[in-house]
Amino acid sequence: MFQSRSMTAIVCHGPKDYRVEAVGKPEPRRRELVLKIDACGICASDCKCWSGANMFWGGQNPYVKPPVIPGHEFFGRVEAIGEDAAEHFGVAVGDRVIAEQIVPCDKCRYCRSGSYWMCEVHNIFGFQKQVADGGMAEYMRIPETARLHKIPEEISLEDAAIIEPLSCAIHTVNRGDIQLDDVVVIAGAGPLGLFMTQIAHLKTPKKLVVVDLVPERLALAKSFGADVVINPREQDPIEIVRGLTDGYGCDVYIETTGVPAGVTQGLEMIRKLGRFVEFSVFGAETTADWSIIGDRKELDIRGAHLAPYCYPIAIDLLSRGLVTSKGIVTHHYGLKDWTTAIDKAYGLDSIKVLLRPGYGADAAD
Numbered sequence: 001m002f003q004s005r006s007m008t009a010i011v012c013h014g015p016k017d018y019r020v021e022a023v024g025k026p027e028p029r030r031r032e033l034v035l036k037i038d039a040c041g042i043c044a045s046d047c048k049c050w051s052g053a054n055m056f057w058g059g060q061n062p063y064v065k066p067p068v069i070p071g072h073e074f075f076g077r078v079e080a081i082g083e084d085a086a087e088h089f090g091v092a093v094g095d096r097v098i099a100e101q102i103v104p105c106d107k108c109r110y111c112r113s114g115s116y117w118m119c120e121v122h123n124i125f126g127f128q129k130q131v132a133d134g135g136m137a138e139y140m141r142i143p144e145t146a147r148l149h150k151i152p153e154e155i156s157l158e159d160a161a162i163i164e165p166l167s168c169a170i171h172t173v174n175r176g177d178i179q180l181d182d183v184v185v186i187a188g189a190g191p192l193g194l195f196m197t198q199i200a201h202l203k204t205p206k207k208l209v210v211v212d213l214v215p216e217r218l219a220l221a222k223s224f225g226a227d228v229v230i231n232p233r234e235q236d237p238i239e240i241v242r243g244l245t246d247g248y249g250c251d252v253y254i255e256t257t258g259v260p261a262g263v264t265q266g267l268e269m270i271r272k273l274g275r276f277v278e279f280s281v282f283g284a285e286t287t288a289d290w291s292i293i294g295d296r297k298e299l300d301i302r303g304a305h306l307a308p309y310c311y312p313i314a315i316d317l318l319s320r321g322l323v324t325s326k327g328i329v330t331h332h333y334g335l336k337d338w339t340t341a342i343d344k345a346y347g348l349d350s351i352k353v354l355l356r357p358g359y360g361a362d363a364a365d
Helices: 044-051 085-089 157-161 163-175 191-202 215-223 237-244 260-269 311-319 335-346
Strands: 006-014 017-024 033-042 073-081 096-099 139-142 148-150 183-187 207-211 228-230 250-255 270-278 300-303 329-333 352-355
Touching: 006 335, 017 335, 033 096, 033 157, 033 335, 044 335, 073 139, 073 157, 073 163, 148 311, 157 163, 157 352, 163 191, 163 311, 183 191, 183 237, 183 260, 191 207, 191 215, 207 215, 207 237, 215 228, 228 237, 237 260, 250 260, 260 270, 329 335, 335 352
Parallel strands: 183 207, 183 250, 207 228, 250 270, 270 300, 329 352
Antiparallel strands: 006 017, 033 073, 033 139, 033 352, 073 096, 096 148
């Protein structure tokens, strides 16, 4: 039977210039795989890249290298295996797998020391053409330096599709070093904030507080274990948190709003010697009084990037039913519904939007 050498993919050509195109189907080289994509989530960073955020498109050498197929929240099944790739990755055709977001170089000082997620070259699926085309396509190529993980068959499609953001949430919460007597605040109840809520709840802090502007998301956070939820349109988060802590402020503040107010709110809300964890990708620069960090509070400011060594933990937690995608995955679209999908992902009436090759408009053909 004749097999097509082309496939449908979303192709990024520039800010707000993403097109549904027929492109060449990838073929595996030595120690490489090709996956047939089951689903790929649209991340907040995908939305900010699409909209033209400076961190992706600014400067003389922009991070994004178009034309590139976007998408780093993907999973699928092994479709084709290059020479020596079965042994290299420990997989067979048909295995259900996920690759981590980053394609490490395995040569720089960070990769050689085990800190591969901070690779100096820093290719991430979905942002650099050819070397790291992403998962918003029917098929994608997995390079030999990718970190691959098998997904048990009993995990649902929706749960499998959120392994990447869940893994990021685990790393971020771990950076907060949550203790049993801590009051923890998570700012932002988007997909990442809701996964962080589930993970932080498993750490059993003294109080878990979630702040967001969307009532439906706050209700979900409450169902996932938040003790207190706050809508800043209706209540003063800083006053409430101080009331919970004898006026001192929270012990741990996790920022995942991606807006400047989330940062300045946290710097005011957190107690002296507290731990401030910054996860978000921002679409604009943030200004704050840095004397708060040093002179006034001596804060411990910690970044959280990607999900090092957390994918096996995420897969295990999903397998045991300790975390879930229910209520978080809200919309499914085919690749040909890209315009509708990105509009939906960019709005507040969705939480997690999935692209699924062969779904919806794709299947209509």
